[in-house]
Amino acid sequence: MTTPFTSSSVIFTDPANDNQIDSLLNGTRWMNFTISYSFPASNSPLFWSTLSGSGYGSQFGDGEPWNSAAKPLTSADQGYFENALQQWANVANVNFIKISETPSDVGDIRAAYTEDPDESTLAWSYLPSNSPKSGDIWMNTQSLLNFQDWTPGTISFETLLHEIGHSLGFKHPFANPDDPTEETLPSALDSIMHTIMSYTYSNLQGEEGNEFSFHPTTPMVLDIAAMQYLYGTNNHYHAGNETYTYNDANTYHETIWDAAGSSDTIHYSGAIASHIDLRPTSASFIGVPVYVQSNGVNVGLPIPNVWIADNVIIENAIAGQGNDVLIGNDSSNILDGDSGIDTVLVQAPLNNYTLSKTASGYTVSANGNPGNQDTLTHIERLEFNDIKLALDLDGYAGEVAKLLGAVFGAAATTNQDYVGIGLTEADKGLSYEQLGEFAIHAARLTSHDEIVTLLWQNLFGATPSETQKSPYIKMLDTGEISTGGLAILAADSGVNAENIHFTELVQTGVAFA
Incomplete structure (x- = not known):
């Protein structure tokens, strides 16, 4: 049990010997997979450690809970915070439980407002440790988080995901001047589209800005892999045959985690030309484009806005009314282009496959893998590494x-x-x-x-x-x-x-x- 003066048990973690995971690991995590959280409502010293260093120092100082700007989260902010917690619980074997604070029982993770004069500091948090502060998350009243609703897609909601990542055991993936021995991601991966623990807003071409036009609403591909390494996998989330629906009325920026199912489907019903890639860790462009922005101005080409986590198999894709591109994975896929001039890409030579006409379209079967037979419907173009085929002989x-x-x-x-x-x-x-x-x-x-x-x-x-x-x-x-x-x-x-x-x-x- 966590008290205002003690932390829950924490364990040290071994490296995964995988740069993409180790670049995010701080080296500790909570021992228990059930992690409590609470929303402090009092700045009484009965609820906070006054120890210097490991605690918040004297109640007459300016430590976070003693600051005159310290205040509880609003009920709306608490709802958004719980939404962000759930995004982590969806992918990893963790269970968050809410408790009401008492002088003898507080959450492993505590979230409240306080002040940092630097308005560019949106929030900060404390890593899992034996300190009474460990797991605590503080939102800066001088920052955007005090003036913007924390709805998914905002930088505020992305900040919640980021800070919760720290409170569960993540560090930043870039160089730490205080510890040059820490693992870091290569620059091509040190981007928020790969991990919300990054500080870099960039597109696939490497062009940078200071935000996205629509921010991630889930942990991203590298975050999911690293969090599952720390706490294990959520094997129950989306374990049936799921349909992930997308349209042009909403904007998306997310990574799909799907635990199981034999016939999962991405279904886009809009009219914007889409690029749907079913391969694990790959990225798609679906619906309203998302851009890197610099002071509100779009920079360069759109970024991928729907990713598929590692070890996830989505079997089917249905595209929209535009001229769409679809890419299958190593399972048997149903690829339906709907209307438009739609293309399926197969990243191998034609002689590795057998193309057969069916009543409703074509099948593409991998010669060396009987379990990989794709069904093509409403597909006009089929491109292999060595040849392009037009299939719409009725068009x-x-x-x-x-x-x-x-x-x-x-x-x-x-x-x-x-x-x-x-x-x-x-x-x-x-x-x-x-x-x-x-x-x-x-x-x-x-x-x-x-x-x-x-x-x-x-x-x-x-x-x-x-x-x-x-x-x-x-x-x-x-x-x-x-x-x-x-x-x-x-x-x-x-x-x-x-x-x-x-x-x-x-x-x-x-x-x-």
């Missing part, structure tokens, strides 16, 4: 392939540059007829006679007679049909489908550059 890819066969000959469907140019134009929103006109123009044909002759030759392998071509020339001359319309007429013919082996293309996709 733009089909239009491009058929027009290439009609205007440039059957062999043109294997010209990846030609296919890529056609898809680029189609993806811009050109209609089928406009694509036909684009192809005719690219063939550098000017007269109606030349156009009809070329299309006939590509379809039938012979030069048309005057009788054969004159009706089509007349249709072009009178405006009964456009050049794009005539190209479509040829492209959609059964003869052209046979020439370009369209049925086989539906099974394999069309390669493009």
Whole structure:
């Protein structure tokens, strides 16, 4: 039991021999996995140690509880603080219990307001130790925390997560001038998007600012791994088949911890182009972009705003209405692009996989791993390390392939540059007829006679007679049909489908550059 004058038991922790974990460990943690917390309401010396050094010193001094600005947290602030505690309990094997303070019983973690004249000091806390101060967290009345609601997404809520991290046994991941032997993270990882214990607001390109447009609402990937090393894993949080829903009405900045389940899903229903990566420790861009900011101004490109913790398997992803990118993991995934021109990335060569057509889309099966078969639905593009395939043969890819066969000959469907140019134009929103006109123009044909002759030759392998071509020339001359319309007429013919082996293309996709 913790009293105002004694601490709960603390144990020393061994290093994990993993830089990403050890850079966050201070070397101690609470012995018990049930950790109490309280909200002090009195500055009586009955409730605080007056010892110098290990305690708060004389009650006539300016130690935290004796400061004239010291005051209890409001009921709203207490609610936000408990929300922040819960974010840690969600990922680690810790249980926080609230107690009402008495002169003989206070929380392991105590949270209240006091003053530091430096308004840039938002808050501070004490690490687990044998000191009566250990675990205590103080919010600065001169800082933003006294003027801003502590709602998730604010720097105030991020500060709560950070300070609780200290009170559970975390240090900062950057160099400590008082102890140069401490482990530190490399600069690329010493960023708040990787750990809320950092001080650095940066994006993937290394550009820095002094805050985010929306701050983390959970511990981040490195925090989760290190806290689980200290206290063990919460194996009960999200242990079923969960659906993590995202939309454009809200902003997100979080790391997903999911204990179990055989069919967990990330489902984004918005219209902003998203990048959803299901691999553990990887990052996604979902919904409203989040930026590094410098004095309120966005800096550079957006940062990833949804991460997946290590050892977490999310099996499925459903994207939104934009042109989305999806990446699966080593399990069997259902990847659904919904609307838009959606791409699945497979970071391996094609010969490592087998692509098969199904009634609703395609499957991509890892040849060396029977447990890794991805189901693709509403996916238009599939990119391997060595080849890109267009799968929407019932859409733009089909239009491009058929027009290439009609205007440039059957062999043109294997010209990846030609296919890529056609898809680029189609993806811009050109209609089928406009694509036909684009192809005719690219063939550098000017007269109606030349156009009809070329299309006939590509379809039938012979030069048309005057009788054969004159009706089509007349249709072009009178405006009964456009050049794009005539190209479509040829492209959609059964003869052209046979020439370009369209049925086989539906099974394999069309390669493009």
